[in-house]
Amino acid sequence: MPDNKTHIYLMPGMAANPSIFDGIKLPPESFETHKLEWFVPDKGMSFSDYAKSMIAKIKHESPILLGVSFGGMLVQEMAKHMKTSKIIIVSSVKRSSELPKRMLFAKYTKAHKLLPTGLVTNVELLAKYAFGETVTKRLELYEKYLSVRDKHYIDWSLDKIVNWKQTNPDKDLIHIHGEKDAVFPIINIKDCVPVKNGTHTMIIHRAKWFNERLPTIILGEESSI
DSSP: OOOOSEEEEEEOOTTBOGGGGTTOOOOTTTEEEEEOOOOOOOTTOOHHHHHHHHHTTOOSSSOEEEEETHHHHHHHHHHTSSOOSEEEEESSOSSGGGSOHHHHHHHHHOGGGGSOGGGTTSHHHHHHHHHSOOOGGGHHHHHHHBOOOOHHHHHHHHHHHHTOOOSSOOTTOEEEEETTOSSSOGGGOOSOEEETTOOTTHHHHTHHHHHHHHHHHHTTOSOOO
């Protein structure tokens, strides 16, 4: 029996597990979602090699890749080594110039190497890194979402973010970005689908927006960026 469904692979943001996508419900007769998970990289592993290892987890030809935040950067790297039908990034960046000044500053000063990443078992601190939010009121929620707390993985991720080199994004890439994103401020972002009042964690808190619009975006009935 032929598989006529559109297969979408979902990649969470830094330190987050796939439960951030629990609120995403697309019509099951047309779409099938598959959740990817971070793994701890080997010592000295390049971003490109990490992307190739993640590709090994893809089981369908020419799928759609959707990545959030650092996961959005990863799916773009994956797409350089595999055929995709579409790349969608959420709360992310598509070229190095869209990184905020503090991250560009870290690249040249190595300031990111001074961050106390040994404290990542402290979920409040990790949420500040990963989500750009102070989470005292929603601590239990973030305990659930931020489960990848290996120090080597966090150090590696921060290094790959600030040193990411990309000037020309995929021409068919679709970028969805919140107007109130505190990690990647929209003032630095060009050519995106803006989400009014959307924050860096809107994939969790604005799941209804995505459920209503993703099918149209995926099927190309909304003009690509």
